[in-house]
Amino acid sequence: MANDAFHLNDISVATLLERQSLKWRRYEPDVIPLWVADMDFPVAPCVQRVMEKSTAKGDYGYALRDGDQPAMAASKAFACRMEQKFGWRVDPADTLVINDLVQALFASVIAFTDPGDAVAMQTPIYPPFRDAVRDTGRRIVANPMPDDGRRFVIDAKDLAERLDGNVKLLFLCNPHNPTGRVLERAELEKLAQLAAEKDLIVISDEIHSDIIFDGRRHIPFASISDEAASRTVTLTSATKSYGFAGLRCGVVHFGSKSLKQRFEARIHPRLLGTPGVTGIDATVAAWTSGEPWFAGALDHLQSNRDELIATIGRDLPEVKVRSPEATYLAWLDFSALDLTETPYDFFLNKARVALSPGAAFDPACERFARLNFATTRPILAEALARMVRAVRGRS
């Protein structure tokens, strides 16, 4: 099995508990943490090599890479990768390299809207999307994703009805966190048409675009058409698929020169800072040489996903779940269990498994939770067994 070759099951709970990570240190050691979107695998060898090389040299001063600012190396690696993976040609000069994508969400809201304006987004949604709107004095326009009996889908009709003149921005998350949907060309084209009609700027968070299962293809929103590109800011980062979120590094791509100018007229790039060189070096290594490792990681994640969906179908049939097309996150609906507490509290207390509480993604989703399956098979199996026992053992 490909994943065995990459030893993704070799890491032990004891080793993971030695990490000084948010995922493994937030809860007591007997809790299995399947929450924050971090992977439990050792990083790709190319990432580890670049870190070891930099540490061996003790070379931590103001850095230059290939005769330029380090950020340009990340921008160039981004451009190469977009063309190779998605056939999308971009100019490195149209990017900004920043710490993390939450920073980019806040910056985009401030740059492209005024207080009182509204930002539309498909819900449920990764909580910082909500924070970036609410905490800057803007208004959230929620466009819920209904389950069409097969999967969660974009409700373009509902969105169109909600797009009043106050909505200036559409926050897109594709692949979608937490539903795991990979939006298809027709869906993206419909959104692009709406954006054009209503003159919206689209902020497209595509951080999960590597983690796509079953041979599906990710389509960058800005690659749909020149018109779509001209109004699209694409956000991505290698940290999610290569497991180094602590080092920080994200790329913001503007689909037109004028969009970048408009952004920079409100947000000076030096206000955002540039990430440390370890984050940049790791990003360049991952995007340039990380594909062989990632192929193994992806096999492992897909196989974990299949195990998760099979276990739920067999042992927890009351739990509604759609098999994620992307991401290492599953969005679970526990409503039919009629738990007396939230699923988050129930599984933390009764199964010692930490999920992400559904209400953080959507106030209407209190009976949901998100499960992160980017761990070893034994850990995932143990967590699922505990969850099944807790549900079956309810009094």
Next chain:
Amino acid sequence: MANDAFHLNDISVATLLERQSLKWRRYEPDVIPLWVADMDFPVAPCVQRVMEKSTAKGDYGYALRDGDQPAMAASKAFACRMEQKFGWRVDPADTLVINDLVQALFASVIAFTDPGDAVAMQTPIYPPFRDAVRDTGRRIVANPMPDDGRRFVIDAKDLAERLDGNVKLLFLCNPHNPTGRVLERAELEKLAQLAAEKDLIVISDEIHSDIIFDGRRHIPFASISDEAASRTVTLTSATKSYGFAGLRCGVVHFGSKSLKQRFEARIHPRLLGTPGVTGIDATVAAWTSGEPWFAGALDHLQSNRDELIATIGRDLPEVKVRSPEATYLAWLDFSALDLTETPYDFFLNKARVALSPGAAFDPACERFARLNFATTRPILAEALARMVRAVRGRS
């Protein structure tokens, strides 16, 4: 000699040229780079250890430190250090941890002034001070530092005259880059009095506050009085004195809760991002355990400074220089040489020594250059010998 114990002279040009650093890669390999404010020494053992430990574990995910966000560890280390070194008690909760201090300069201008407002600063000055004002559509009010025959001084009378109602902010740089002055209590008190009279916010960049010679003492501006603190934002970072600017990490301290609130009402902290965990870990290590190494580095720097001043006095007596009281930077006035090009161009072309051009610090200082003496003694001696030969060999 203390510095020998720390092997600060052991590093060779060949090793330095292997660095991927801005300082050593910007120019051709035959140029001795005495420009950007980075040191040529290996980092402190405690910094190297923390980097090696983190690399050995490959632990790069979302991080936790002592049960809290990593930024809090840097804030706590900052608070401990301020009390121990300067007897200044601060609350870690009154800080923000950011990438770099240039980011903080831009953020402060945007938070505390409006376009068209003015920001006062002592000139010459570290170029990003100028950028942060000009690039955000504000106006620079220059308060030149005259040479009183002994050293560069604050001209408080001139400053008072320039403080019209448009000046909302005073950018202080203490110790001062590029003159190397350590402002004394009387000078700081005079500035605090002016700030109170004119209701100015003071942004005090104290990044060089470790690098103080001849037993002088740094006084944090905010420690002058509660009144001064209430209007002061202090900026500092371990990266300058411990040599890891590429990793990024700076601390912004607000002298009152209401000042922080006022800042955050205009600049949401999540817009600024948080630095990668390597920069934070290195900062905590430096501030917690770096003092023994730094004492040796400081001895070395002071001895380099003495050698520089002695050489100039003996071999380049036309060059005016005041012995820096702080920083590893010397501000050299080459006016009397009547060079036909700027000193920067002259020494780059004729001596193959790269200095920082004076005009970047003050348009009126075209005949000045800044020299960074944080290198090994042999490299410094070679650079000075080349400079002397170039001046003496002029036709």
